[in-house]
Amino acid sequence: MAADCEAWLNANPVEEVGDLSDSIVSGEEDNGGFIISNKNINNEINGNWVASSSNSIHEARLKAKAKRRLRKNSSRDSGRGDSLSDNGDVVRGTSVAPTSPKSKLLDRKSRLGKGRGLPKKGGAGGKGVWGRSGEVYEPEAVDERDPNYDEDQENCVYETVVPPLDERDFEKTVTPIVQEYFEHGDTNEVAELLAELNLGPMRSVVPSLAVALALEAKASHRELTSRLLADLCGPVLSHSDMEKSFDKLLRELPDLVLDTPGAAQLVGQFIARAVSDQILSKTYIEGYKGKVDCEYARAALDRAAVLLKMSMGGLRIDSQWGTGGGQQPVIQLIKEMNLLLKEYILSGDSKEAERCLRDLEVPHFHHEFVYEAIVMVLESNGEKTFKMVLQLLKSLSVSSIITVDQMRRGYQRVYMDIAEINIDVPRAYFILEQFVDKSFGMGIIDVKLRDLCPCRGRKRYVSEGDGGVVKLESY
Numbered sequence: 001m002a003a004d005c006e007a008w009l010n011a012n013p014v015e016e017v018g019d020l021s022d023s024i025v026s027g028e029e030d031n032g033g034f035i036i037s038n039k040n041i042n043n044e045i046n047g048n049w050v051a052s053s054s055n056s057i058h059e060a061r062l063k064a065k066a067k068r069r070l071r072k073n074s075s076r077d078s079g080r081g082d083s084l085s086d087n088g089d090v091v092r093g094t095s096v097a098p099t100s101p102k103s104k105l106l107d108r109k110s111r112l113g114k115g116r117g118l119p120k121k122g123g124a125g126g127k128g129v130w131g132r133s134g135e136v137y138e139p140e141a142v143d144e145r146d147p148n149y150d151e152d153q154e155n156c157v158y159e160t161v162v163p164p165l166d167e168r169d170f171e172k173t174v175t176p177i178v179q180e181y182f183e184h185g186d187t188n189e190v191a192e193l194l195a196e197l198n199l200g201p202m203r204s205v206v207p208s209l210a211v212a213l214a215l216e217a218k219a220s221h222r223e224l225t226s227r228l229l230a231d232l233c234g235p236v237l238s239h240s241d242m243e244k245s246f247d248k249l250l251r252e253l254p255d256l257v258l259d260t261p262g263a264a265q266l267v268g269q270f271i272a273r274a275v276s277d278q279i280l281s282k283t284y285i286e287g288y289k290g291k292v293d294c295e296y297a298r299a300a301l302d303r304a305a306v307l308l309k310m311s312m313g314g315l316r317i318d319s320q321w322g323t324g325g326g327q328q329p330v331i332q333l334i335k336e337m338n339l340l341l342k343e344y345i346l347s348g349d350s351k352e353a354e355r356c357l358r359d360l361e362v363p364h365f366h367h368e369f370v371y372e373a374i375v376m377v378l379e380s381n382g383e384k385t386f387k388m389v390l391q392l393l394k395s396l397s398v399s400s401i402i403t404v405d406q407m408r409r410g411y412q413r414v415y416m417d418i419a420e421i422n423i424d425v426p427r428a429y430f431i432l433e434q435f436v437d438k439s440f441g442m443g444i445i446d447v448k449l450r451d452l453c454p455c456r457g458r459k460r461y462v463s464e465g466d467g468g469v470v471k472l473e474s475y
Helices: 002-011 016-023 050-075 101-106 151-155 169-186 187-195 199-213 217-230 239-253 252-258 261-276 295-311 330-349 352-360 363-379 383-398 404-424 426-442 447-451
Strands: 028-030 034-035 081-084 090-093
Touching: 050 151, 050 252, 050 363, 081 252, 169 187, 169 199, 187 217, 199 239, 199 252, 199 261, 199 426, 199 447, 217 261, 239 261, 239 295, 252 261, 252 295, 252 352, 261 295, 330 352, 330 383, 330 404, 363 383, 383 404, 383 426, 404 426, 426 447
Parallel strands: none
Antiparallel strands: 028 034, 081 090
16 A cells, blocks of 8 residues: 555655645635635545645645734724634624723722722721721820830920021011011010010020111101010010110120111110110119220210100100101191191291101101191181292192192092181181182192182172162172
């Protein structure tokens, strides 16, 4: 049998498998199938060995070609679920969504398809959570057998420690507090803010810093500083802190004079006021006799000694700075404005009147000055007051000491009260009309304010003995 096969193979040689694509199989597609033509192989020669081998090779090539076609189609249309049957045919099925085992691991939904989607254990489980909302933890009992147990730690008291302020932080922190106090004038608020700070050794520097800031400010701010020192002495600062602070001021006077030429006299007034308010002892000035080498410190102490001697004769040191700004009562401001107008009528110095009005530090109350000036004109009998008040209002308007709004409010107040003023001054309407016309001519007021000026209706009447002549009311 083997000899017969070998003789047949020698008579009909078979090509290699690699060339089967050209010689053995040549297929054409026909509706998804293949038509096979084989010219070189006889399926019925000497049994089935050659026929079975060619069939297996044929089936392998069909499956490989079908797989290549399936890969190409899957790249273009991945949604179609194509598969191969056992005989190598392509089977087109329904599209199936791809699944990933990783997505299932990260899925937080219930594996059993149950539940309402709530977090596990009510939010009390998992890593890095604080437990269920509303849960209160009780203090844990200390185990004395714990190797880290410390008996002294049981009696510890934990408190918030505020470090003391150094010199640089002290100025940055306290300076805004004092400057804000100059605006509101509330000593209790300053005391509360200073109590929250750990001043430490810088406690005695608070009065000297406040005085140094007041030297460069207005007279009203110096008065506020004196009140602040009197209120802080006791609750926040001690008498020894006050003495150390004024000693520091006397040593720093040569530097303070560079910024404020009159610093020596002003510091002397602060010392006298402090002695009067019982912040400093009465022997404070006497303790410096014969021990002062600085001329500025000597001048300050001499000024304080003179003021204290004058206070024994009736001088009130508590009002030496004056009460400027909004701290003054309204009645006091009205009296000072009337006194200012009377002094101006006597002296005629408009510059001095401007300076005095500016020193009152009440720009929001200048309408009262305009009102009092016009009422003084209405109550006067001569033309001197009329002309001088016009000149003063003109100079104050040009220099912008009295703003347009304050000037308007002053005139409007006179318009509202003219009926009552006319009761005491019968010629008030006539004088007011003339004054308003002159003010408009000098540019003090505008045309709208001039047209608002009230005028009394003039009655025309005929008396029995005038022969029917109509008379106008005369002033």
